[in-house]
C-alpha cells in the first residue's frame with residue numbers, strides 16, 4: 001500500500017507543478033472516497049490544501065464525519081452551507097418551467113443540482129487560491145458513470161480512479177481514516193435514504209470483481225455493462241460538430 005500511496009502523492013505534486021498552480025482543494029462529505037483524497041492531498045501539500053464541507057440538507061452525522069476526517073488528517077477546512085441557495089435556485093427554475101415541470105425527474109434534477117453547486121463552489125475556492133480541484137471517483141464509479149456530469153465529475157484530477165472500492169477502503173485503513181467513515185455504507189446523500197448500491201441495483205463487491213475480470217452473476221454483469229455504455233458521454237469531451245468533417 002505504501003508504494004501506491006507514494007505514487008499518487010508524487011503524481012499530485014507533479015500535476016500542481018506542471019500546471020503552475022499552488023495546491024489542491026477537495027469537497028469532503030463524510031464518506032470514504034473524499035476522506036482518502038483529503039489524507040492524500042494533505043500529505044502531498046501539507047501547507048497548501050483545503051477541504052470544503054458543503055451541506056445541502058445534509059445529515060448531521062455526515063457533517064460530523066467530515067469534520068472528524070479533516071481533524072484527523074489536519075487539513076485546513078471551510079464549511080459553506082448551500083442548503084438555502086440550492087432551494088432558492090431549484091424553486092425558481094421550477095416556477096419558470098411552470099406547467100412543463102416534470103415531477104418524475106424532479107428528484108434527479110434536484111440531486112444533480114446539488115452536485116453542480118458543489119462543483120461551482122470548489123472552483124470558486126480553487127480560483128481564489130490558485131489551486132486545482134481534486135475529484136474522488138474510484139474505478140467502480142468511473143466505469144459505471146455513477147457521478148453527475150459536470151457535478152462531482154467536474155474536476156481537474158482523478159487520483160484514485162484506478163482503485164476499486166475495496167482498494168479505496170484498504171488505502172483508507174492504511175492512511176488512518178476514522179473507522180466510522182471506513183465502515184459506513186457508501187451514499188451520494190443526494191436524497192433521504194439514498195445508498196449507492198440500492199440505486200445502482202448491484203454491489204461494489206460485484207463491480208470490483210467484474211473490474212478484476214472475475215465471473216459475476218449474469219444479471220449484475222448486464223447491468224454494469226449497460227451503465228457503462230449509457231454513460232460513455234460523461235467520460236468524453238462534448239460531441240462536436242465540425243464543418244470540414
Ligand SMILES: Nc1ncnc2c1ncn2[C@@H]1O[C@H](COP(=O)(O)OP(=O)(O)OC[C@H]2O[C@@H]([n+]3cccc(C(=O)O)c3)[C@H](O)[C@@H]2O)[C@@H](O)[C@H]1O
Nearest residue numbers: 108112115145146147148149151152187188190196199233
Ligand atoms: N448520449 C448522450 N450524449 C451526450 N449527453 C448526454 C447523453 N445522454 C445524456 N446526456 C446528458 O447527460 C445528462 C445526464 O447525466 P447526469 O446529469 O450525470 O445525470 P444522471 O446520470 O441521470 O444522474 C446522475 C447519477 O449519478 C449518481 N451520483 C451523482 C452524484 C454523486 C454520486 C455519488 O456517488 O456520490 C452519484 C446519481 O445518484 C445518479 O444516479 C442529461 O441530462 C443530458 O444532458
Ligand SMILES: Nc1ncnc2c1ncn2[C@@H]1O[C@H](COP(=O)(O)OP(=O)(O)OP(=O)(O)O)[C@@H](O)[C@H]1O
Nearest residue numbers: 027028029031032033034053054136152186187188
Ligand atoms: N456535503 C458535502 N460536502 C462536501 N463535498 C461533498 C458533499 N457531498 C458530496 N461531496 C463531494 O461529492 C463527492 C462524491 O460523493 P461520493 O458519495 O461518491 O463520495 P464519498 O461520500 O466521499 O464516499 P462514499 O461513496 O463512500 O459515500 C464526494 O467525494 C465529495 O467530494
Ligand SMILES: [Mg+2]
Nearest residue numbers: 029031187188
Ligand atoms: Mg458519499
